[in-house]
Every structure is written in structure tokens, then in C-alpha cells.
Amino acid sequence: MTHDHDLVLRPTAAQTEAALHPPAGRTGGDLVVESLAALGATTVFGLPGQHALAVFDALRRSGLRHVGLRVENNAGFAADAYGRVTGEAAPLLLSTGPGALTALAALQEARAASAPVLAIGSQVPAAGLGGGRHGYLHELPDQAASFRGVVKSVHTARTPSQIPSAIADAWTSALTVPHGPVWVEIPQDVLEAETSLPVVTGGDTFPEELPPRPELTAVAADLLTRAERPAIIAGGGVVRADASKKLRQLAERLQAPVVTTFGGKGAFPWTHPLSLQSWLEDRHTTDFLEDADVLLVVGSGLGELSSNYHTFAPRGRVIQIEADLGKLESNHPALGIHADARLALQALLETVEEPRTDPTAPERVRAVLDKVRARIAAQELTLEQDVLAAVRAALPRNAPSFWDMTVLAYWAWSAFDAQAPGTMHSAQGAGGLGYAFPAALGAAVADPTHPVLAVSGDGGALYSVAELATARQYGLNVTWLIVDDGGYGILRAYMTDAFGEPTATDLPGPDFAALAESFGVPGVRTSPETLETDLAEALATPGPSVVVLPAELRMFAPTHLGSD
Numbered sequence: 001m002t003h004d005h006d007l008v009l010r011p012t013a014a015q016t017e018a019a020l021h022p023p024a025g026r027t028g029g030d031l032v033v034e035s036l037a038a039l040g041a042t043t044v045f046g047l048p049g050q051h052a053l054a055v056f057d058a059l060r061r062s063g064l065r066h067v068g069l070r071v072e073n074n075a076g077f078a079a080d081a082y083g084r085v086t087g088e089a090a091p092l093l094l095s096t097g098p099g100a101l102t103a104l105a106a107l108q109e110a111r112a113a114s115a116p117v118l119a120i121g122s123q124v125p126a127a128g129l130g131g132g133r134h135g136y137l138h139e140l141p142d143q144a145a146s147f148r149g150v151v152k153s154v155h156t157a158r159t160p161s162q163i164p165s166a167i168a169d170a171w172t173s174a175l176t177v178p179h180g181p182v183w184v185e186i187p188q189d190v191l192e193a194e195t196s197l198p199v200v201t202g203g204d205t206f207p208e209e210l211p212p213r214p215e216l217t218a219v220a221a222d223l224l225t226r227a228e229r230p231a232i233i234a235g236g237g238v239v240r241a242d243a244s245k246k247l248r249q250l251a252e253r254l255q256a257p258v259v260t261t262f263g264g265k266g267a268f269p270w271t272h273p274l275s276l277q278s279w280l281e282d283r284h285t286t287d288f289l290e291d292a293d294v295l296l297v298v299g300s301g302l303g304e305l306s307s308n309y310h311t312f313a314p315r316g317r318v319i320q321i322e323a324d325l326g327k328l329e330s331n332h333p334a335l336g337i338h339a340d341a342r343l344a345l346q347a348l349l350e351t352v353e354e355p356r357t358d359p360t361a362p363e364r365v366r367a368v369l370d371k372v373r374a375r376i377a378a379q380e381l382t383l384e385q386d387v388l389a390a391v392r393a394a395l396p397r398n399a400p401s402f403w404d405m406t407v408l409a410y411w412a413w414s415a416f417d418a419q420a421p422g423t424m425h426s427a428q429g430a431g432g433l434g435y436a437f438p439a440a441l442g443a444a445v446a447d448p449t450h451p452v453l454a455v456s457g458d459g460g461a462l463y464s465v466a467e468l469a470t471a472r473q474y475g476l477n478v479t480w481l482i483v484d485d486g487g488y489g490i491l492r493a494y495m496t497d498a499f500g501e502p503t504a505t506d507l508p509g510p511d512f513a514a515l516a517e518s519f520g521v522p523g524v525r526t527s528p529e530t531l532e533t534d535l536a537e538a539l540a541t542p543g544p545s546v547v548v549l550p551a552e553l554r555m556f557a558p559t560h561l562g563s564d
Helices: 013-020 028-039 050-060 072-086 104-112 126-131 160-175 188-192 214-226 236-240 244-254 283-290 341-351 361-377 382-394 407-415 436-446 458-474 489-499 512-518 531-540
Strands: 043-046 065-067 090-094 117-123 154-156 182-187 230-234 258-260 275-277 294-298 317-322 335-338 401-403 424-426 452-457 478-484 523-525 545-550
Touching (some): 028 050, 043 072, 043 436, 050 117, 065 436, 072 090, 072 436, 072 458, 117 126, 117 160, 214 335, 214 341, 230 244, 236 341, 244 341, 382 407, 401 436, 407 424, 407 489, 436 458, 478 512, 478 531, 512 523, 531 545
Parallel strands (some): 043 065, 154 182, 258 275, 401 452, 452 478, 478 545, 523 545
16 A cells, blocks of 8 residues: 555656756855755845855855845845745845844744744854854854744754755744744855755645644634624734635624734724724723623734733633644633634634624624724824824725834724735834834835835834835835834833833934935925825835825823723
8 A cells, every 4th residue: 555655756867867967066055045946935035244155156046036135134024024925934044143143133023923034044164063162253152042032943054965954944844833933054164065966956845734623613613602792803813824704704603893903904804894993902992802701812812912911801701713832821711722723713614503693793893993983082183193094095905014113003003904914014023123114125025016115213214224225226116104203202202101201212313305315215205284195106106215204193092001
């Protein structure tokens, strides 16, 4: 009896001949590039450094497209966005020591957002591995240790023959649910060593799926079938699993109101009668969710932002579907189902019997949203709402947007209609500055058919302003909206509220429109009244552009502090 896994594909005569007589002059760097191509990569991000030059020399001989950014951390953000948009592992090429470590913040965001990034870094010569201190440039006692707490897995290739398998293993890890960044490091002398190994052609990997345990979905289906006031929290796992349609089918069958987390924007239609939208930082929404007799949480760990700063205390039964095992029941006791959101929702759709439906659910949803709107309206925040509305009106429906850690982004988390799954992204996973613009560049590389919007404050913009050169070099179709309030606006507000006055939050900065022009990128200074027109024109014009809005925006009052 022959099993499928016993079958071995025999090489053709041409493949055998090519393997026996590989091209001359190849190095370990070629094995890296060939391995990536064999796995299906078409584009790589990164910038060269002394110990990684053999990889970049091999790129010259390959068919891979290299997108070179100016700062390693920005290259990591670009790879993160490429992975989010395509669902593919995004190769990120880095050098040793400072080059590698500079990308750590980007890899932390990729880990928090489950973005598949395959980071490949060089190392000092192999003699310097294992803690031997030879004084090589960029030498660290244990470079990999700096990454172990950030990425999903760490892989080291110590000889040329280990390179293809190390990269294939890392690729599989990056694309195994939950997706995430991985780290591969290869010593300089291994990358530069000539090799007679055959050209790498076999690269298929098969990340395992993560189906739910049937006994758990049976219990979950029974709870949902008998629920009188079910509700659903939909997180980023729904978007990443492409499970939005299944979520909608289940919500409509149960007549269960749905709120999306900030990472799950677009997972459920914003204007649907059952949509509570994304007002998680609001006590009215929190109260509603606490009152559910069965709460289904899909693709969320109910972390700080998703739980109204850990003030959320559900009174009913909680069912939590989560691909990251460490997040199951990490904040609330639940029927924890370790599974991919798409597979788990499909299992529930097949198992839920004719449920008790609440005909008043749409009315209850409207009542909550009316209370939220009344609370915001009482705070006289017309400017902020008008600015966000102008951005939404200017941005085409399927155009992706990337948001930095800035006041307007904080508004967008709660109040912006993403209109389509997977089109709104922010750095709220790890919360680092400088994400929006380089991430938008990565998205434009992944899909040049749509304009891409990046939104930053002036503080965050200074982290990534060097990438205006990248945008110009590759002609990437990205419009960068910079809201200039002369400092770290959100920190200024936090400090004022907590301590009475801010410190170190004012930032005298450049004329961003003129700075953009100096890079050869069109720049325009706008106003709240002209923002929609100027932004729409910039988005409609091919190539990069910068729109600067001088404005000091305020946040709506929080509800987790006990004052409403």
C-alpha cells in the first residue's frame, strides 16, 4: 500500500543535469536568494551592510525585486504592511548588530499584529558565534537572544548547506497561524563562501491549518443556540483569516450585535443594523457587552484597548476563539477554542441550531450608538469629527490607509468606517511611532492598483521622513497626511491631564511641505476647510505626495477613569 507521503518526486533529466553542473561563482548569498525565490517570494525589503553584502550581490543576479529603504526599522514596517496586504511572508534583509537591532521595534509591531515577516540578518564570521569575543565589527555576545523575545522563532544557518532548510523552516513558521515575524541569521563567511551546491528549486512548504476541536465547537454552538442576548467582539484574527463573510452570516443568524476591535476594523459592515461599530473606549458599549448572556470573542485577546483599559467585566458566558494559544483566557475565564477564526466560524455555522433570536437587537444597537453620539456631541469636538469625515470622504473605498500613533488615529480607531476588511491598519499592536508612512510604502509595493494613505502627526513623521527619498525613487503611489500640532500632541494631553502641565512634548519642526518638495515630492499646506479637496486631489494624482494640516486636535474624554 502506498501513501501520498511516501511518494517522492523524481527529477527530470534537465533538472538532474542542472543539479550536477550548477553555475560557477555562486555563494551562500545565492542560496539565500534562490531559497526565497523557490518559496514564492517576488519582492524583498531591506538595506545592505558590511556583513550582508554577499546577499545583495546575489540579488543582482536574481529575478527578485529589491525595495531599499533608508532606515532598517522603516524597512521592517514596509515588510510588515506587505505581509498584511498579501498574506505572504515578506522577506526583510538586514545586516549585523546595529542594522539588525534597529529593526526590532518594527518586528515587535509585526508580532503584535500577526504580520508574516521573514527577517534574514547577517552575523559576524562563524568563529564569533557562541560568545567568542574576537572584536569583529558589530559583534554581540548573542545576537539571536535580542530577537527571541520579539519574533515567533529564531533560526541559524552555520554552513551553506543549512541555508535552504533554515529559510524554509522560518518561512513555514511565519505563515503558520498565528502569522508573525521570524528571524534567520547567517554568518558573513558562510554567506561569502563559494558553493557547489545545486541551485535551490524545491521550496514548497505547507503551514498547518488550525481547526477547532469539535467537542468545543459543539458546546459553543449549544450556548449560542440557547442565548437570549448574544453579542460578538470581532478582532484582527477575523480580518487576517478572511472570515468577515462568515462572521456576518453567524451574526445575522443569531441576531447578535457585533463590535469590532481596533485591529479588527472592517471585519463587520459599519452601517449594518447589528453593528456597534468600534466604540470600545466607551462605557455605553462596555455596559452593553457586559449584559450579554453569551459573548463570542473571535480573533481577539481582549487586551487593554479592546477591554476599555481592563474595565470590562462580562457577566455572561464567554466563548473565545483565538489562534494565539497564549491569549486564550488570558484576561477572562472562557470556553477557549484554539483555532483559526475562519475554520471556527465555519464550524459554528454548521453546528448552531435554530437559535433564539432577539427581534429587538437592532433597536438596542441604535440606542447604544445614540448614547455614544450624544456623549461625544456634548464635548464640542466638531473640528476633530470634521477632519476625520474629510479624510473618509477623500479616500476611495478600497484604498488602504495606515495610521501612526497620533490623535487623529486614536479618533479613527473608534470613529472611522474602514468600509472594507483589511483596508485600515495602525501601529496599535505595539504602539511605536513612525509606522504609517513606511508601512504605506510597503502596501503600495504590494498592490499598486490603489492609492495608499498614510496619516502621521509631526512627531511621528520625523521618524520616517527619510523615506520620502524611497517614495520618490520608486514612484510609489502614497499620499502622506501630516497633522502638525507642533509636538507630541497625545502625550501633551496625557501629561496635562495627569500632572497639570506637559514636559518635553513641544517639537519645533520643519516646514513639511517644503521639505517634501526638497525630495522632489509635491507638498501642499491645507486647512480643515480645504482638507477633503486637497487630499482627494493628492490621492488621485499618481506618485507620492504630502498634505500638511496644521491643527491641534483634542481627544474625546475617556470613560475608563470613572467620569462620564
